[in-house]
Amino acid sequence: MSLPEKRNARILVFSTEKISDPAIDMAGLLKLHYPPTVYTIAVPCSSGIKPRWIIRAYEKGFDGVFIAADGSDCTYGETCTEKTGQIVSRTHQIMKEKKIDPARLRMAAICSVCSEAFVKQIKSFNQYLLQSLSTSS
């Protein structure tokens, strides 16, 4: 008898090469498990993510997008947090216009050693998305 397939939400993570991606690497090193349907694309800085990339992810079938932001650790400047927040706000607006639940986009500052925080955030987001998707279907 085969076991039923484990259901997980499909999440695209935008990480940052110097700050949050090392934390995600370390989550693997520490064998901190999270759903394998979580895919990461690393960019230089979270304040350089275009809303159109996020919208593209939903259009192509991702259930959620998670921005693992630099936060106050950003090597490019103190305004990173504020600017990443503005990107999220603008994207939320576009999502509303496109009738996409804005809660399907989440952002959290993930520092280079925040592996446990990352896994916690992702698991929580996965749970939310699964509940949300089951309610809407």
Next chain:
Amino acid sequence: MNSKIGVYICHCGGNISDYVNVEEVKSAIADEEGVFLAKTTMFACSDATQKEMVEDIKTNELDGLVVASCSPKLHLVTFRAVAERAELNKYNYVHANIREQVSWAHSDDKAGATAKAIQLVKSAIAKVRLAHSLDPIVIPSKKAVAVIGAGVAGMRAAIELADMDCPVTLIEREHFVGGRVSQWDILFTTNQTGKELVTRLYDAIISRENITLLTGAEVVASSGSIGDYTLRVKTTPRYINEMCDPGNLQKAIDACPVEVPDEFNFNITARKAIYHNFPSEYPQYPVIDIKNCTRCGECEKICKSVDFSQEGKLVDIKVGSILMATGFDPYTPSDGEFGYGQFGNVITLPQFKRLVDINDATLKYRGQVIKNIAYIYCVGSRQIEGSESSTGEETRGDGNIASHDISGDNRYCSRYCCTSVIHAAIEASRKFHGLNNYHFTRGIRTYGKQELLYSESLKNGDIYLQSYEDDPPVVYLENGDTMVKINDIMTGRQEVSVKADLVVLVTGMVPRADNSVGSLFKIPKGRDNFFNEIHMKLRPVETVIDGITIAGACQGPKNITESVSSALSAATKSFSYVSKGELELEPIIAVIDGDLCSWCGLCAEACPFDAISMVTKGTKEIAGINNSICKGCGMCLPVCPVNAINLTAYSDRELESMIDALAEQMK
């Protein structure tokens, strides 16, 4: 568009292929558009595979390369070098991380891990199809290194850097140099004392003009990045002028009415509020412990060098690289752990070593002459997850049973303690006649030449008893005597009891309790909570924070030889970041589409580096990027109302092709 792409999928021994079906990944991507060849390999980073890749690229005139293996933090540089050796521009290579972010993260779900690996490799292929050749950007790198921590590792690293003609700032939080080694007496194998070793290193440091030593100094803030770090260092005063009369100073110390536990002797003795740890300690000026000083003025009456007007300072230091050598703390047993804090004659190994050093003719502790010594090994190291068999306290009639709980988070072996305690026992027996040493071990790990010490100890008549972790020794009182008993596995678990005048808990190394400087730089820590290198074997002194290296016991338990080896390695690595006075950076910069842009200024407002200004293109005003200033952060990208800005290697086409590839099977 690249159309002859080579794809290599790594087993990483079994690190990847134990959880990811790499052959299935190869089959799944072999027919992707542009893929010319696809191979699996046991170790993509091996010399043989690297040569094979070079050969494949040259023979087949490949125009793109994908390697799916460990984190790019580890091998991006390796495979870029492979591309360059094959005369392929290194920016036509894309890395897929299928170890840290797939096989290790999803070792609980092999099918899920394989499916994810397939999509990640396809995503990398999609990106490399659109990649094109780029030239690196060159930035200046300040030829100076900050070494944090003036223990043996930090001092040796500073000397090495200075001898490579590199200015060094050596920053020590304490007022004296030498770290833990200055607390140790005779060392194995050289038979010199820790103080002699520190003195030799200190002499070497003060003889080099390009080393600036700051004691009582702590890094409180940091800004910048590799090549251009600015450290804000806070110095605390000694309250003693440098020109001082040694005789009067000693009188001032004697006159001080304050006595506090002496941390240098691990609190088994007391010291004054004005103090130095030992007469030849460097720098040779005492310090006033201002936190405990009552300002009674007794020392000022005797010694004119006392100067309470001194104030702390903040100093900014500019360096290109930072070398961390912040050392370790000895493990402190919890109350009641093998009788520690519960029975008066239970001490730790560091305390015992100081006791041997400071006693002269007879070994005494708290006035009692010591003859029988029981050493309990692996206290605070090789701990196991809590279980009934390894924890708790035995119930006995007298109620005086010490906890023998060996559960905890320190799963690692501290490596140095077996050698250190056996050496201490030999030295104690040499100094004080008639000692009986009983070693309660969990197996002896005197690796390499240190085995000679174990052999000498056995010849001396030391008794070795051994137990497993599920049945550790027990410390208890019997008729007023401290007893240690063990079910000795060397004699078929026969119960053996020893009356001990002194119980020495052989404690291991733990990370510094105050590791705030590591948190300041956000240096990752491993499962053992020591600072983590990028790779134990391949990049053993580098951290993921560019330009910051680690050396000595801040990275994990090490003996002096191992600490110095890592210090030399870290010094060489840090020097490589600053030696040329310039560094090659990624040519990732913003690019303006002149046809779409009609200057609005929002991108210039968003740029934190003032790299964008208005330029004229024909009759049109558009944004212009100063390539030498642009850092490639991308902050200008999302603010453009007409989407006229892209980042090299992160263009809309590249990112969206990656997203499409990842989402391929979702709809």
